[in-house]
Amino acid sequence: MLDTDFFRRWMTVTAASVDREADRLTALDSPIGDADHGSNLRRGFTAVTAALEEESPETPGAVLTLAGRRLISTVGGASGPLYGTLLRRTGKALGDAAEVDERLFAEALRAGVDAVMQLGGAAPGDKTMIDALVPAVDRLADGFGAARSAAEQGAEATTPMLARKGRASYLGERSIGHQDPGATSSALLIAALAEAEGK
């Protein structure tokens, strides 16, 4: 079972790894984006950590809906509404249970990923965060470690793809050969699940 503390750890571990990897995310965002992905996500997850301390949400669903709301408010770039929607929709799907089992969490995260696809209009293969998230959700039944590997492989697999969404899509074929920053940060989010579980 996954309790409220687990979901708090998921967010704080994500915040720490986004902070650690911010320069790499921004570097990936420089050739095909506007070079703000790392700094935007760092600002967002720093605000999430602060909000979780201030408001002390008491259920897994409340942790994720609060985190999502803060991301939408504070990021300032497209990753705000996208990650915000991912976490909010996942949180809403968890309801107000004090603990959730892994199967319910997998279903909820899938609902969150579906909401992101609907919001951004991206499908697998478009060189976006979806390319890390969908494989991760597909492997979640095999544990967080398997989901993490799937997300990391999915992020790496975006390198040869042609971007079809977002600013990178303006570059057309010049977007080929760069790993997508959104898929890379999504892999960090999924990797944080495995790390939060081990703590």
Place this chain on the structure above:
Amino acid sequence: MSNREPVGVVLVSHSAQVAEAVAELARALAGGGTSVPVAAAGGTEDGGLGTSADLIAAAAASVDRGAGVAVLADLGSAVLTVKALLAEGDELPDTARLVDAPFVEGAVAAVVTSAAGADLDAVEAAAGEAYTYRKV
């Protein structure tokens, strides 16, 4: 028709200057002194380029006279942030609607149409029609 409350218009851009300038242009082309409430929500709260959910929510609240709010956005995170706020359910006025329109031409069409006393459906249609004005 003209004695109803006007539809409000919110202009969301990555740039505060773009949003303000388009608002000014649309007001001027609607005949200056228009009573249509138009609010710009451009850039981030610290004055940088980007999108602020809080500025958008405040702008929408400020132009809501009960007749509906037409929200126009430029691109990328501006569009996604408006959509995410609408999906939240409680962040924007109930009658707020993201209008699918070119930013500048759509804003002018929306404000002019609202100034003529039209309802939200007509404002939305006029703004969207701006896509069909070919220049060549």
